Amino acid sequence: MSDLLKKGFHLGLGAAISGKERFEKMVNEMVKRGEISPSQAKTMVNNWMNQWISKGQNKDKEWNEQAKARFQDQMKELGFVSKEEYEKLEARIERLENLHGR
Secondary structure, rough: OOHHHHHHHHHHHHHHHHHHHHHHHHHHHHOOOOOHHHHHHHHHHHHHHHHHHHHHHHHHHHHHHHHHHHHHHHHHHHOOOHHHHHHHHHHHHHHHHOOOOO
C-alpha cells in the first residue's frame, strides 16, 4: 500500500473515530439532561453506527467496481480479450470446424 494511500486511510479512520466519539458524547449529554433514556441512547448510537457501516460497505463496493473496470480497460488496451470474448471465439471455431468436418 502506498504511503499516500495509508495516510488517507488513517485520516479517514481518525475522522470516523472522532465523529463517533463526538456523537456518543452528545447522546450521553442528552441522557444526562433527561431528554432521552439510556436505551434510546443505545439505539441511537447503534443506528448511527449501522448507517456508517452501510455507507462504508457501499463505498468499498463502488471502489472495487471502479478498480475492476479500470483493470479490464487496461487489459483491453494491452490486447487481451475477456473470458466471455474468448469463449465466444472458441465456440465459433468449434462451429466452423464442425462445418468443415474436423
